[in-house]
Amino acid sequence: xxxxxxxxxxxxxxxxxxxxxxxxxxxxxxxxxxxxxxxxxxxxxxxxxxxxxxxxxxxxxxxxxxxxxxxxxxxxxxxxxxxxxxxxxxxxxxxxxxxxxxxxxxxxxxx
Amino acid sequence: xxxxxxxxxxxxxxxxxxxxxxxxxxxxxxxxxxxxxxxxxxxxxxxxxxxxxxxxxxxxxxxxxxxxxxxxxxxxxxxxxxxxxxxxxxxxxxxxxxxxxxxxxxxxxxxxxxxxx
Numbered sequence: 001x002x003x004x005x006x007x008x009x010x011x012x013x014x015x016x017x018x019x020x021x022x023x024x025x026x027x028x029x030x031x032x033x034x035x036x037x038x039x040x041x042x043x044x045x046x047x048x049x050x051x052x053x054x055x056x057x058x059x060x061x062x063x064x065x066x067x068x069x070x071x072x073x074x075x076x077x078x079x080x081x082x083x084x085x086x087x088x089x090x091x092x093x094x095x096x097x098x099x100x101x102x103x104x105x106x107x108x109x110x111x
Numbered sequence: 112x113x114x115x116x117x118x119x120x121x122x123x124x125x126x127x128x129x130x131x132x133x134x135x136x137x138x139x140x141x142x143x144x145x146x147x148x149x150x151x152x153x154x155x156x157x158x159x160x161x162x163x164x165x166x167x168x169x170x171x172x173x174x175x176x177x178x179x180x181x182x183x184x185x186x187x188x189x190x191x192x193x194x195x196x197x198x199x200x201x202x203x204x205x206x207x208x209x210x211x212x213x214x215x216x217x218x219x220x221x222x223x224x225x226x227x228x
Contacts (some may be wrong), residue, residue, distance in 0.1 A: 042221055045219070089153050
C-alpha cells in the first residue's frame with residue numbers, strides 16, 4: 001500500500017541555517033505530494049504541494065521538488081527563522097483520494 | 112473567515128467512560144474528515160463524509176466508535192467505552208466538494224487532545 005517515510009527528528013538548527021527534511025514515498029500510480037506544517041497549539045496547515053513529476057512546490061521560502069526517479073519530496077529552506085519552529089509532515093494523496101501522512105519531523109530553530 | 116472549529120480542546124476521562132468530540136467545518140465545505148493522531152505519528156483517517164453520507168469509514172473501529180453528521184454541516188465523533196489506547200489527538204478537517212476539482216485542500220482544526228486514565 002501507499003506509505004510515506006520522513007526523517008526522524010528533532011532537527012535543531014541555528015537561525016539562518018539551511019534546512020533539509022527528507023521524505024520518500026511508496027505508491028502505485030502517480031500520487032500528489034504535500035508538506036503540511038503544525039505550529040504549536042494550532043492545526044495542520046498546507047505548506048506546499050506538487051501534483052506531478054518534476055513539479056516544484058514553494059511557499060514562505062520553503063521548496064520541495066517531486067522526484068519520481070528517486071520517489072522523494074525533500075523539503076528545503078535556505079535560511080530558517082525562529083518562527084519556522086514547528087512539526088513538518090510529508091503526505092501523499094493517491095488514487096483513493098486519501099491523505100497518507102509521514103510521522104512528522106520536529107524542527108527547532110534557535111536564535 | 113472562521114476556520115474549522117473543534118471542541119473541547121482537551122478532555123481527560125477514565126477508561127470505560129464515554130466521550131464525544133464536536134466539529135464545525137468551514138462554511139460551504141461539503142466534505143468532512145475525522146483523523147486520529149497518536150503521539151509521535153502522523154494523522155490517520157478514521158472517517159470521511161460527503162455531505163451527510165459516510166463514504167469512507169473503513170478505519171473506524173465500529174465496536175466503540177461512532178460518528179454522525181446530521182444535516183451535512185457539523186459532526187460529532189463518539190467513543191463508548193473509551194480505552195487507554197484511545198489517548199490521542201482527534202483532528203477534524205474539511206474541504207470543498209471533491210467532485211468539482213482535481214484536488215481540494217483540507218483545512219484542519221486545532222484538534223481535541225484526549226487522555227484516558
